[in-house]
Amino acid sequence: MYLLFAVLIWGLYTAGFYMIMRRSIMKLAIGLVLLGHAGSLLIFASGRLTRGKPPIIDEGARVAVEPFADPLPQALILTAIVIGFGVLAFALVLAKRTYDVVHTDDVDEMKTTDL
Amino acid sequence: MELILPIIVPLVTALLSLALWRSVRAQRIVSVVGSFALLASSLLLLFRVWEGGVVAYQVGNWEAPFGITIVSDLLSALMVVVTGVVGFCVSIYSLGTDLKGREEYGYHALTSILLLGVCGAFLAGDIFNLYVWFEVMLIASFVLLALGGERAQMEGAIKYVTLNLMSSTFFLAAVGILYGISGSLNMAELSLALARGEKTGLYLATAMLFMVAFGIKAAVFPLFFWLPASYHTPPAPVSALFAGLLTKVGVYALIRVFTLIFTGDVPYTHGIILTASSLTMASGVLGAAYQTEFRRILSFHIVSQIGYMIMGLGLFTQFSLGATIFYVIHHIIVKTNLFLVSGYVNRISGTYDLKALGGVFRAYPALGLLFLVPALSLSGVPPLSGFWAKLSLVKAGLDEEAFVTTFVALSVSVLTLFSMAKIWAEVFWKDAPHGLEFRHVEGRGRLALPTVILAVMTLAIGLWAEPLFRLSMRASEQLLNPREYINAVLGVGG
Numbered sequence: 102m103y104l105l106f107a108v109l110i111w112g113l114y115t116a117g118f119y120m121i122m123r124r125s126i127m128k129l130a131i132g133l134v135l136l137g138h139a140g141s142l143l144i145f146a147s148g149r150l151t152r153g154k155p156p157i158i159d160e161g162a163r164v165a166v167e168p169f170a171d172p173l174p175q176a177l178i179l180t181a182i183v184i185g186f187g188v189l190a191f192a193l194v195l196a197k198r199t200y201d202v203v204h205t206d207d208v209d210e211m212k213t214t215d216l
Numbered sequence: 217m218e219l220i221l222p223i224i225v226p227l228v229t230a231l232l233s234l235a236l237w238r239s240v241r242a243q244r245i246v247s248v249v250g251s252f253a254l255l256a257s258s259l260l261l262l263f264r265v266w267e268g269g270v271v272a273y274q275v276g277n278w279e280a281p282f283g284i285t286i287v288s289d290l291l292s293a294l295m296v297v298v299t300g301v302v303g304f305c306v307s308i309y310s311l312g313t314d315l316k317g318r319e320e321y322g323y324h325a326l327t328s329i330l331l332l333g334v335c336g337a338f339l340a341g342d343i344f345n346l347y348v349w350f351e352v353m354l355i356a357s358f359v360l361l362a363l364g365g366e367r368a369q370m371e372g373a374i375k376y377v378t379l380n381l382m383s384s385t386f387f388l389a390a391v392g393i394l395y396g397i398s399g400s401l402n403m404a405e406l407s408l409a410l411a412r413g414e415k416t417g418l419y420l421a422t423a424m425l426f427m428v429a430f431g432i433k434a435a436v437f438p439l440f441f442w443l444p445a446s447y448h449t450p451p452a453p454v455s456a457l458f459a460g461l462l463t464k465v466g467v468y469a470l471i472r473v474f475t476l477i478f479t480g481d482v483p484y485t486h487g488i489i490l491t492a493s494s495l496t497m498a499s500g501v502l503g504a505a506y507q508t509e510f511r512r513i514l515s516f517h518i519v520s521q522i523g524y525m526i527m528g529l530g531l532f533t534q535f536s537l538g539a540t541i542f543y544v545i546h547h548i549i550v551k552t553n554l555f556l557v558s559g560y561v562n563r564i565s566g567t568y569d570l571k572a573l574g575g576v577f578r579a580y581p582a583l584g585l586l587f588l589v590p591a592l593s594l595s596g597v598p599p600l601s602g603f604w605a606k607l608s609l610v611k612a613g614l615d616e617e618a619f620v621t622t623f624v625a626l627s628v629s630v631l632t633l634f635s636m637a638k639i640w641a642e643v644f645w646k647d648a649p650h651g652l653e654f655r656h657v658e659g660r661g662r663l664a665l666p667t668v669i670l671a672v673m674t675l676a677i678g679l680w681a682e683p684l685f686r687l688s689m690r691a692s693e694q695l696l697n698p699r700e701y702i703n704a705v706l707g708v709g710g
Contacts, residue, residue: 121378121382126374129374129378133378133381133385136381136382136385137385139385139389140385140388140389140392141388143389143392143393144388144389144391144392144395146396147392147393147395147396147397148392148395148396149396173395173401174392174395177344177391177392177395180344180348181388184348184351187355188351188354188355188358188381188384191355191358191359191377192377192381195358195362195370195373195374195377196374198362198365198370199370199371199373199374202365202366202367202370203367203370203371208374211370211371211374211375212371213367213368213371214368214371214372214375214445214446214448214449215444215445
């Protein structure tokens, strides 16, 4: 299971980095999405993968019995997804507005502020 | 109570500004009053921390390390105070600037949210909470940067947004792995857990991920290219706010993480920081030498100054960290002021281009003096604040026998003086070029007042450096003996 996750996360990071190095501004936005997903899965995997063991404390006990699924990474991922969604919505509008103003979607043409 | 006020006040200010969407006039009043209240509450916090040591607050009464902790040591309190100063000065300055309709689209609310994010990041005691505050700050800065929709702004914003989102990705991945190896997100608990645990390869890899993430935010070599591409594009008060605060949040995060959490392999991690600091200083100042646009020169100097700040962190002694803290505070005041002066010059002349400018000193002698104070302080001329900041860093460098870095620091300081002299000669001293007419604009007092306040502070720190110096040294003592911080968060004996 861990191997599958590792390969999946590796694939998402690779694809994400490849996409943000493309010149098209839309591909850049897609790359950022992929990187966000890769990060979320990485957090999920680093919180240990457990199946069918809810983090519920038995009656009378004070701590849950190992192994149990850690709920914290899921809360982190949820927060990260919400933030990522908001930021992505902004990035897409920015891409559209930039296209309207600069009349191209080629990042290589956007060098006037660098000179 | 003092501890959460610097978060509550900008939040209320932002909400009020949003509620008063229709009335720009009311928003202006709210923004000035709100930023003044932030300054007052931050001073209260500093006083409290100076008197009673590190304070911590557990949100919702969930015990640390399970809940979210808000905590302030002297470093945090000092940073919040300068944030208050910058916020107050910029909010007054905005009143005298022609924002071309930006005020109708939430300019004042956004600056308050930016201040909220910055203060929150300084006070966060939980690494994931720090990430969330970073995002609050980032989204506000994204919108402020793009607001107005001019071509240069859009091009700058694309680079700024992409690189900062990259940095967030690294940050998030690092937080995830850190949780995986230690099982905690509370910074005080992390400090204990990692000190106990084994220093495996994963430990160093996580440290490096944090270094890259915060290095991008702080504009450290070789991750700084987004900064000079974007900081000169928005209106002057926005770039002053960014220049003063945003990269320094990155520096603060570097200091916090590499004094509290990752201190297990100092020669390796801090050695990298020290090398990066020399390269940052040199590349920033050399980039500035080539530029002929007022704010682009200043932007490259931010990069070079970041090098000085992390030099103290790289040396990692109590004295060098104190020097770094002193440097950060001096730099925020001076850099904000330089951007404000550049905006003033632009307001009366309509340009930032050094070639098109000239004769400002003859027409406005007082403005020339207002430029000289921060400019000379930036290059480290005595008796201004920058002199003491650089002197203590150089002394720290010599004490630790880091001769190469110290040599770079001294030469970069000379080149900084050259750069400032270039601006002085081109903008203020040479005769006004043909076709340059100074405009008479209303509300110049509102532009001048913040620059005067900041210049007086620079002078005051320079002539009377002892109090701030003692504060910085106390703050660095707290950083290197994290017991007090940990006890305040986890309860005594935790």
